[in-house]
Amino acid sequence: MISSNDLRAAHTATWDAAVGHRFVDELWAGTVDDAVMARYLAQDALFLDAFVALLGAAVATVDAPGPRLVHARQLGLVAGDEDDYFARALARLGVPEPAEPLAATTGFLALMDAARASGDYPTIVTVLLVAEWLYLDWASRDADAPSDWLHAEWIELHRGPAFSAWVGFLRDEADRVGPDGAAFARAVELEAAFFDAAYG
Ligand SMILES: Cc1ncc(C[n+]2csc(CCO)c2C)c(N)n1
Numbered sequence: 445m446i447s448s449n450d451l452r453a454a455h456t457a458t459w460d461a462a463v464g465h466r467f468v469d470e471l472w473a474g475t476v477d478d479a480v481m482a483r484y485l486a487q488d489a490l491f492l493d494a495f496v497a498l499l500g501a502a503v504a505t506v507d508a509p510g511p512r513l514v515h516a517r518q519l520g521l522v523a524g525d526e527d528d529y530f531a532r533a534l535a536r537l538g539v540p541e542p543a544e545p546l547a548a549t550t551g552f553l554a555l556m557d558a559a560r561a562s563g564d565y566p567t568i569v570t571v572l573l574v575a576e577w578l579y580l581d582w583a584s585r586d587a588d589a590p591s592d593w594l595h596a597e598w599i600e601l602h603r604g605p606a607f608s609a610w611v612g613f614l615r616d617e618a619d620r621v622g623p624d625g626a627a628f629a630r631a632v633e634l635e636a637a638f639f640d641a642a643y644g
Pocket residue numbers: 488491492495518522526575576579601602635638
């Protein structure tokens with residue numbers, strides 16, 4: 445059985461393109477243009493809704509009570525803190541919701557909907573893993589946080605001990621049940637495309 449580590453290694457080029465994307469560099473530097481941030485967050489609001497549904501599918505399909513509670517707790521967290529950031533960020537940037545999905549978003553929604561519809565926990569947990577692990581990776585740079593809360597909080601949401609533990613749990617789960625290689629590859633591609641799309 446292939447491991448999550450092997451899959452990440454097999455897709456290093458695309459993974460690193462996403463983690464080292466211009467958007468991430470500018471976020472850390474606090475120089476993301478407001479129009480870029482607005483386009484990115486408007487698309488991410490669409491992404492997040494499908495992600496919440498996918499977490500619900502993980503709750504429903506996982507084969508053991510312990511991991512089910514971990515997924516369920518995370519579902520509650522996502523509905524709290526992150527939703528609060530979105531409301532403040534979109535209001536400040538004057539983003540009218542909801543946006544029309546761009547191609548990368550449509551691709552991600554299709555991947556998440558297919559995983560959810562499959563009812564296959566290994567596929568579901570693989571898509572969750574890529575989305576969270578790749579974000580932990582770019583948000584864990586050893587650098588000073590930007591001063592504007594719009595940029596700083598988006599980094600803070602994706603790093604720290606609690607978020608690391610969540611990603612560690614997803615890795616253990618993927619490795620316990622056997623990750624889905626095709627879903628992994630597609631999700632990494634879409635993460636890179638999602639950052640590209642913010643620049644129009
Ligand atoms: C395109 C895209 N990919 C991954 C994430 C990361 N992410 C998705 S939901 C969530 C909440 C924590 O579980 C986090 C961190 C994102 N926001 N947008």
